[in-house]
Amino acid sequence: MLDISITRTGNPSAKPGADKALRFGRIFTDHMFLLDYTQGEGWHGARIVPFGNLSLSPAAMVFHYAQEMFEGLKAYRAPDGRTLLFRPDMNARRMGTTCARLCIPEVPQEDFLQAVNTLVHLEKDWVPSQEGSSLYIRPYIIATEGVLGVAPSKTYLFVIILSPSGSYYEGGLTPVGIWIEDDYVRAAPGGMGYLKAGGNYACSLVGQVKAHGAGYAQALWLDAVHRRFIEEVGAMNIFFKIAGRVVTPDLSCGSILAGVTRDSVLTLCRDWGIQTEERPIAIDELLECWGRGEVEEVFGTGTAAVISPVGRLCYKDTVHTVGDGGIGPLSRRLYDELTGIQYGRLADRHGWTREVQGTVNLGVPI
Numbered sequence: 001m002l003d004i005s006i007t008r009t010g011n012p013s014a015k016p017g018a019d020k021a022l023r024f025g026r027i028f029t030d031h032m033f034l035l036d037y038t039q040g041e042g043w044h045g046a047r048i049v050p051f052g053n054l055s056l057s058p059a060a061m062v063f064h065y066a067q068e069m070f071e072g073l074k075a076y077r078a079p080d081g082r083t084l085l086f087r088p089d090m091n092a093r094r095m096g097t098t099c100a101r102l103c104i105p106e107v108p109q110e111d112f113l114q115a116v117n118t119l120v121h122l123e124k125d126w127v128p129s130q131e132g133s134s135l136y137i138r139p140y141i142i143a144t145e146g147v148l149g150v151a152p153s154k155t156y157l158f159v160i161i162l163s164p165s166g167s168y169y170e171g172g173l174t175p176v177g178i179w180i181e182d183d184y185v186r187a188a189p190g191g192m193g194y195l196k197a198g199g200n201y202a203c204s205l206v207g208q209v210k211a212h213g214a215g216y217a218q219a220l221w222l223d224a225v226h227r228r229f230i231e232e233v234g235a236m237n238i239f240f241k242i243a244g245r246v247v248t249p250d251l252s253c254g255s256i257l258a259g260v261t262r263d264s265v266l267t268l269c270r271d272w273g274i275q276t277e278e279r280p281i282a283i284d285e286l287l288e289c290w291g292r293g294e295v296e297e298v299f300g301t302g303t304a305a306v307i308s309p310v311g312r313l314c315y316k317d318t319v320h321t322v323g324d325g326g327i328g329p330l331s332r333r334l335y336d337e338l339t340g341i342q343y344g345r346l347a348d349r350h351g352w353t354r355e356v357q358g359t360v361n362l363g364v365p366i
């Protein structure tokens with residue numbers, strides 16, 4: 001259990017009014033959580049302090065060798081005023097997986113959960129209550145040792161910042177167009193595609209820029225070896241409904257991130273008696289199914305958008321339209337069910353939500 005010291009800001013910011021259209025990740029709450037790591041001493045110095053700039057050596061390893069990882073989850077305002085987290089234990093576990101691959105010392109899962117809980121509880125008045133809005137939680141770890149030699153850093157900083165964010169869909173759930181990228185790749189087997197690491201994003205920006213340039217919202221990534229098997233769409237997992245079955249790429253290739261939303265969607269589909277398949281999906285197989293009129297729905301999944309319906313895909317200059325280009329009934333049902341559970345409006349049969357209850361050391365509620 002962490003001993004978290006709290007220094008409150010003397011200069012609190014005004015919270016965004018209910019009339020303000022919150023966008024994503026642009027404003028931050030008054031406080032942040034910090035935890036230091038020093039080789040030999042381990043993680044120490046847990047503290048919540050006023051939100052502010054960090055001071056780092058310009059030689060800090062994160063700037064040169066990208067030894068960095070992050071997580072992303074949200075706190076939701078329930079109609080009865082409670083603040084809920086959605087499956088934060090999965091983020092804690094995934095953080096451990098990421099750290100192990102990047103030679104970053106692991107933060108104990110219970111310390112991660114305590115830190116998230118304590119900070120969100122302190123900032124609970126920042127959890128917005130407008131429809132579809134939430135408090136985005138961004139934990140991350142950076143290598144801070146100021147040495148240019150290539151080696152795992154001997155010092156790290158674990159940070160959590162919070163950002164009140166608006167609904168991903170300002171104008172309601174709308175289908176997007178996807179550009180299938182067959183030149184650049186995002187991740188290769190044995191690499192770090194299955195991690196939430198900044199480096200994965202740096203190398204995928206070019207796909208996003210290309211997609212935008214061609215008039216599409218996101219790039220869909222194919223596998224690095226064959227340029228044939230479908231992996232992910234932007235920073236989301238991808239699902240297809242083909243001839244009544246729900247199909248998504250399996251994770252064994254090591255280049256696909258194990259999304260919390262992905263796992264939740266698979267669980268809900270199984271609950272509803274829909275046949276699910278986790279397996280490699282080749283682009284040529286997909287196009288054959290398309291030709292037979294079997295592709296009923298396509299959607300991306302992730303914490304930010306929850307469900308992002310895809311209305312059309314462009315592959316090698318040919319545009320394929322999904323159904324009538326509108327939102328499929330399964331996409332709609334999954335979106336309504338998941339957001340219903342996250343916001344505490346619907347029964348939580350799997351025990352996925354966790355109420356934020358700040359605890360000072362020794363579990364005393366504050």
Ligand SMILES: *Cc1c(COP(=O)(O)O)cnc(C)c1O
Nearest residue numbers: 235236237257259260261302303
């Ligand atoms: C975060 C992320 C996802 C979605 O994961 P969730 O846990 O559902 O938010 C999918 N793909 C990539 C590459 C990601 O970084």
